[in-house]
Amino acid sequence: MPEVLWKSYIDLEIEQGEVDRTRNLYDRLLERTHHVKVWISYAQFEAAQSVEQSRAIYERAYKALMGAKEKEQRLLLVEAWKIFEVERGDEESKQSVEKLLPKKVKRRRKIENEEDGVAGWEEYYDYIFPDDEAAQPNLKLLAMAKKWKQQQKGDKDEE
Numbered sequence: 001m002p003e004v005l006w007k008s009y010i011d012l013e014i015e016q017g018e019v020d021r022t023r024n025l026y027d028r029l030l031e032r033t034h035h036v037k038v039w040i041s042y043a044q045f046e047a048a049q050s051v052e053q054s055r056a057i058y059e060r061a062y063k064a065l066m067g068a069k070e071k072e073q074r075l076l077l078v079e080a081w082k083i084f085e086v087e088r089g090d091e092e093s094k095q096s097v098e099k100l101l102p103k104k105v106k107r108r109r110k111i112e113n114e115e116d117g118v119a120g121w122e123e124y125y126d127y128i129f130p131d132d133e134a135a136q137p138n139l140k141l142l143a144m145a146k147k148w149k150q151q152q153k154g155d156k157d158e159e
Contacts, residue, residue, distance in 0.1 A: 010041075019049060034064050036073040040080045051088050058084065062100065071127040075102060102127035 006029050013022040026042040039061035047054035058081040065074045078100050085094045105126045113119040 007041075010045075014045065030064075034068065036061075036065065036076050039064070039077060043080070043084065047084060047088065054084065055089075055093070066131070071102070071129070074129065075127055078102075099130060102129040 006025070010022060010025050010029075013025060022045060026038070026045070029038055030042070039057070043054050043057040043061065046057050058077070061077055062074070062081070065077060068074065078097065082094070082097045082101070085097045089097075105128055106123055107126050108121050108123050111119045111122050
């Protein structure tokens with residue numbers, strides 16, 4: 001319910017042409033929540049004012065969501081940013097945003113039930129962002145293992 005109230009108030013200020021008050025409302029709302037929809041809405045509002053200002057909001061949002069555990073929120077933000085750059089940006093800005101897109105990796109995890117422990121395995125998709133430093137060593141190790149496996153397979157084919 002409070003989200004609807006905030007959105008209505010922001011929409012009212014936009015209708016009244018109060019740009020500074022609208023920015024102030026978005027900033028106040030972002031002190032309370034870092035939800036991706038708020039960031040995208042703020043960036044879209046700024047896009048009507050200035051491309052550079054909108055780009056700055058997307059950058060601010062990306063930095064704010066870097067620590068979030070919900071990678072899907074970061075993905076939604078980057079995809080919205082990419083659409084913005086396709087519509088309004090130049091080649092350099094498009095490429096810089098495309099570099100932020102994550103790799104989609106299929107993973108497995110155990111599913112446990114209360115009775116006897118392991119109930120099976122579940123496959124899910126994880127997103128690995130280029131700037132996730134903690135994941136980089138693991139990705140390098142996996143890439144090297146894949147390369148080694150292909151070499152082993154190639155050696156067996158030659159025999």
